[in-house]
Amino acid sequence: MYQATTRHITVKVTPSYLRDQSEPSEGHWVFAYRVEIENGSRETVQLRARRWQITDGLGRVEVVEGPGVVGEEPILEPGDSFTYTSGCPLSTPSGIMRGHYRMQSIDGSLFEVEIPAFSLDAPAERRVLN
Secondary structure, eight states: OEEEEETTEEEEEEEEEOGGGOBGGGTBEEEEEEEEEEEOSSSOEEEEEEEEEEEETTOOEEEEEEESBTTBOOEEOTTOEEEEEEEEEESSSEEEEEEEEEEEETTSOEEEEEEEEEEEEOGGGOOOOO
């Protein structure tokens, strides 16, 4: 598990390799990642947008951004958490994802919450993220 905290909001990510959806002989590896966002602050916040930077094993970078996550813009009151699972295909057996969520406070102000960098690794290509 990978973890980062910004303004008392903690993001935990657990990646996994989806062997049954991958076709290594065709240059196609698929990964899932489970994200838990915990609001440890004293204010109600809403997740408005996401921005991911996906780097494959050859250093090629793709940026993915848009509103919410998995079709939702969850509201997190103090002490609440929100969990979702999503996926990422790669053309290499390993890669790294990192990014941030754009959150909105009850007063309307926007701020960014870090998503920790995490490693995507097919079992035969285990790597350590420094």
